[in-house]
Amino acid sequence: MDRPKQLIGVIDEPGPARDALAETIARDGLAVVAVSRAEELPTGVDLVVAHVRAVPASDWPGLCERLPTLVVSDTRDAPDLLSAVDAGLVDYIVEPCRHGQLLRRMIRKVIRLRALEEARREDQARLEELNETLETHLAMLRLDQQAGGQIQRKMLPPRLQTLGGVTCDYWFAPYLYLSGDFLDFHLLDERFLLFYFADVSGHGASSAFVTVLLKYLANRWQNEWDGEHPEALPARWLADLNRELLDTGIGKHATLFVGIIDLERRYLHYSLGAQLPMPLLVVDGKVTTLAGEGMPVGLFPGAEYPTLGCSLPGNFHLWLCSDGVLECLPGDTLDxxxxxxxxxxxxxxxxxxxxxxxxxxxxxxxxxxxxxxxxMMLSGFGHADS
Structure with a gap:
């Protein structure tokens, strides 16, 4: 399909000079319409070539604002040429019929520049529309994240509880609205206190979804537990969660600590999966790192997790921190x-x-x-009111 010709408007007084100017422009395959006044220009004109003698000085601003305008003159001393220049014309040329090739090149250049400017304005309008849509979507996403954060907090246990002589407390601070960290603690029965502490890789919605899965699975496994062999429960939980995460295929893994305190024996049964930092046990002002190591949960099929334990004295503090705490500590190395x-x-x-x-x-x-x-901090048994 042939490309439509650009329409060039010529404003000049009727006569042989205007006809010659129109013919000079039309030699380059351009469509030309010649008129005596700017008001006579038809719609669809891409550019105006106006003779300085045909346009009153007061009309130049309106014409230059309406259409890109080239001014032609027979002499540089034309009295209204400066008025046209001041009004914002694109360019001017003296003796246009003698410099026809230059005039046509100038016209082609102005048309290209105008097309580029039109494209730029369209792109800007499109970008403004896209930005407005993006801002709307971001606002909706922010509301969703805030709502999700509130729901996630609702899944956490009440703060500062004393269960069987052990006081449990925590501080929970997401990076933004949703967190990949999660914890829980409650009595399985009058004898056993269950708690776990998880740090899912990354942060945000995908990591928070894993904490929801963890909460659901933990509740299911607690209901299925027959009350026998509490020492085996933490390691079995980690192995089951490892399998569940791998089966989802979401590419998320977690570090996890699961503990069961035997309140009668004052003994901690636990297992862990790559917990960092390791839980810290404080007794009589002395800090001890709990022993043991295990693989991350959700990375390796068939991973096995250790069955560990230690006695708890009458007065203790057990601290568990997610790895985000390391970003808040001075030092150039992990150690x-x-x-x-x-x-x-x-x-x-x-x-x-x-x-x-x-x-x-x-x-x-x-x-x-x-x-x-x-x-998270657990303290007991003499610190039940601390």
């Missing part, structure tokens, strides 16, 4: 940051103390954190 965490834990009698020592005494959401950050 130096872990040593710093031990010192801060040793100097903290309460959860509020540790938050203050780590400069974490802020309201979640008011200040950006480098990562999801969660701290």
């Amino acid at each position: 130096s940051r872990l040593r710093e965490l031990e010192q801060q834990v040793q100097a903290s009698a309460t959860l509020a103390d540790l938050r203050a020592n780590l400069a974490l005494d802020l309201t979640p959401g008011e200040e950006a954190l480098p990562d999801d950050l969660t701290i």
Whole structure:
């Protein structure tokens, strides 16, 4: 299909000079319409070639605003040429019929520039529309994230509970609205206190969905437990969760600590999967890292997890932190940051103390954190009122 010709409007006084100017422009395959006044120009004109003698000085601003305009003159001394220049014409040429090739090149150039400008304006309008749509979607996503964050918090246990002589407390601070960290604690019966502490890789919605799965599976497994062999339950849970995460195919893994405190024996049965930092047990001012190691949950098929345990003295504090705490500690190496965490834990009698020592005494959401950050503390049995 042939491309339509650009329509060039020529404004000049009727006569042989106007006819010659129109013929000069038309030699390059351009369509030309010649008129005596700007008001006579038809619609669809792409550019105007106006003789300085045919347009009053007062009409130049309106014409240049309406259409790109080239001005032609028979002499540089034309009195109204400066008025046209001041009004914003594209360019001007003297003796156009003698410089026809130059005039046609100027016309082609102006037409190309105008097409580019039109395309730029269309792109800008399209971008503004897309930005408005994006802002709307972002606002909706933010509301969804905030709602999801509220639901996730509802799944957490009530803070500061004393269960069977053991006080449980935590601080939960998502990176934004949703967190990949999760925890829970409650009595299985009058003898056993179950708790777990999870840190799912990444943060945001996909990691938060894994915490929902963890909550669901934990509730199911608790209902299925027959009350026998509590020492085997943590390791079995981790193996089952490892299989469930691999079966989902979502590419998420987690570090996890699962513990069961035998309140009668004052003994902790536990298992772990790549927990970092390791849980810290504080007794009489001395900090001890719980023993054991295990593979991350959700990475390796058929992974086996250790069955571990330790006695709990009458007075103890057990601290568990997600790896986001490492971003808040001084030190150039992991070992130096872990040593710093031990010192801060040793100097903290309460959860509020540790938050203050780590400069974490802020309201979640008011200040950006480098990562999801969660701290859990269990104290007993002589610290039940601490």
